[in-house]
Amino acid sequence: MKRRTLLGVTTASMVSLTGCLGTTEYTITDVQTETTTPLGISVQIVEPNAVIEHPAQLAFTVTNKQDSPIEIRNTGIWPFGLLELVPSLDTQDAGPGTILWTNRYEESRYVDAETRQNYGVESTPLVRTLGPDETVEETYDIHGADIIQTGTMFVQGRFEPPILEYTTEHNEDWDSLLPEITVELSKKSLI
Numbered sequence: 001m002k003r004r005t006l007l008g009v010t011t012a013s014m015v016s017l018t019g020c021l022g023t024t025e026y027t028i029t030d031v032q033t034e035t036t037t038p039l040g041i042s043v044q045i046v047e048p049n050a051v052i053e054h055p056a057q058l059a060f061t062v063t064n065k066q067d068s069p070i071e072i073r074n075t076g077i078w079p080f081g082l083l084e085l086v087p088s089l090d091t092q093d094a095g096p097g098t099i100l101w102t103n104r105y106e107e108s109r110y111v112d113a114e115t116r117q118n119y120g121v122e123s124t125p126l127v128r129t130l131g132p133d134e135t136v137e138e139t140y141d142i143h144g145a146d147i148i149q150t151g152t153m154f155v156q157g158r159f160e161p162p163i164l165e166y167t168t169e170h171n172e173d174w175d176s177l178l179p180e181i182t183v184e185l186s187k188k189s190l191i
Contacts, residue, residue, distance in 0.1 A: 025188040026050040026144050035179035038066045039166055043181055050144035063135040070130050074164045076111045076121040077104045078128050079136050082158035085183055089154050098147050100140035116146055121159055155181035
């Protein structure tokens with residue numbers, strides 16, 4: 001393959017640079033979590049920058065803070081299901097969201113994930129037990145190309161606002177877990 005040099009830069013390099021120049025990069029500047037349930041939810045920033053080379057990453061953990069088992073139910077993947085960032089917790093004003101992605105969507109037989117823009121989930125409930133003091137973690141990617149807006153965003157379930165449902169041996173009903181998880185997103189300077 002022949003390459004032509006233009007002012008000391010190969011044309012192959014010029015082509016790769018043009019892809020970079022039109023792409024906006026983002027950074028997660030803060031994450032806050034509030035919940036009052038027998039389950040502890042935390043979110044940590046693993047990788048703050050959604051840049052051309054890689055997505056930003058958030059690690060979600062859920063911990064059973066009780067001395068007895070808690071059953072957790074969700075759809076798609078256990079325990080958190082499909083998550084998204086939305087600009088408002090009010091479902092009427094939420095508008096379009098930004099999908100939080102994990103490769104487990106593609107591996108799950110309950111998620112039909114062709115791409116980050118084309119996916120669905122079966123309504124089959126996935127129920128598992130979280131033992132006392134047991135913790136489960138899942139890391140999600142935020143791809144810059146998927147970000148719709150910046151500022152304060154909220155995490156909720158993609159198809160149902162609760163992140164998950166849970167029940168204890170003292171409760172026959174399923175309770176919805178709706179923690180307030182805020183993610184601060186801003187555009188990243190490319191200079």
